[in-house]
Amino acid sequence: MQAVRTRIRPAARRPADLTPEERETRCLLLRLCSLLLQYPDDELAAARAVLDSSVRALPDSPAAAELAEFAGWFTATGPDDLRRHYVEVFDLRRKSSLYLTYYLHGDTRRRGMALLTLAQCYRATGWESGSGELPDHLPVVLEYAALTGTAAGEAPLRRHRRGLELIRRSLGAADSPYEHVLAALLSLLPPATDADLRAVAELAAAGPPAEDVGMDPFDGGVFAPPGTFVPPAPEPPTRVPAPGPAAVPSTDPTTRENLR
Template sequence: MSGRHPAPALPGEQLAIAWQTASLLLDYPDESLLARLGMLRRLSETLTGTVGDPLRACIGRLESGSLSTAQEDYVDTFDTRRRHNLFLTYFAHGDTRRRGVALLRFKQTYLRSGFVLDDTELPDHLCVVLEYAATVDQRLGWNLLLDHRAGLELLRLALRDADSRWFGAVQSVTATLPPLRGDESAAVRRLAAEGPPQEEVGLTPYATPAFDPATRPPGSPQPLPMPSFPGGRR
């Protein structure tokens, strides 16, 4: 699928089902998600065991208990713990200015496919990346996921250790990807020991010197316009 990365082992249709299902399961739980769980379970039955079984485990845990409990659990899981972060660039760059450039790369990748987001979503959120890979451009989405393979693995391990109801969704995603390589395994060990980088205060997602209009000579081109017109997922 790409010269930089190995090709997928699963057929494209199965990748799309797995990634779209995981994207929905990892989003904030609401009434519409609960109404879809039966459909998602049926779709998961079309997947191989290593990919489909974790999705069904996640669905089963979301089906048990009340919606309000799931919502409280979601906030506690993903909004308060650094190692449970759903923003892929956070694992590599943390709260540093380098993350702004990494986020811009996601936007550039999406624009190559004509895919745009509104201002309510950051482009590196795992749900956004998975939906893009499932429904817009599987090749470029595959590359984005593999470029952040170490962060995904750390997220999987952290959710496993916390016995999170969302562990199965992330486990399924990693099961669609090739095994970790030596350098990726080393990156996971380093992230597990040190956590994401911490450096700078007052970071705004795209505010880096290279893309700040005030720092460019008059009349020089803008490297990439940030789309503000509607688009996005679902």
């Protein structure tokens, strides 16, 4: 990795004002966050030493310090333990899921539109992740930001800052080292406002929005998870009228011939 001599400036400084070297370092930070937040499969586990070296070579900054804390644990932990911990904190906990639109829209129809908008944003720049993940999966969003640049590329991250803050808090409550990766990312974004902090507290207490259209039949009952197929109610049986005189076969030869 090419040495970067300049120090990353505080997050309050606009990304548009960064020097080319600072931009390069910022993109590297986003790329490292993307990689470190992916599922630690065999390929990623085998690259831990390389990732650790890349983190240690970063110029001093709050983000680099947070990533160094995480890299120490990530490198020293066995692959099986890494995978077990990843599933526990990201797949089994709703408040630390890596799917960003969930925090803004919940499992509602608005989330589907948000996913479509994000996918269209990617295609408009000619970029496709190829990961098979939804477009709001945080490693995908980070990869897009790293490759596209600090203006439009980081817009989805800024839009979902409150969700990112909730993920960081949830990881901290679970005593997960992944909290350092979220802290590194948040240090690159504009500081949280008082309104942001209040919204995060409300989101943590009440959860994301729920679909409230057409749900009355399920009030007080057991609701199936989203996407579960519910078969339609059976149609009432067709009643066949009892045979009457009109149903008796005709004795007319022409009619019997037509019935053959």
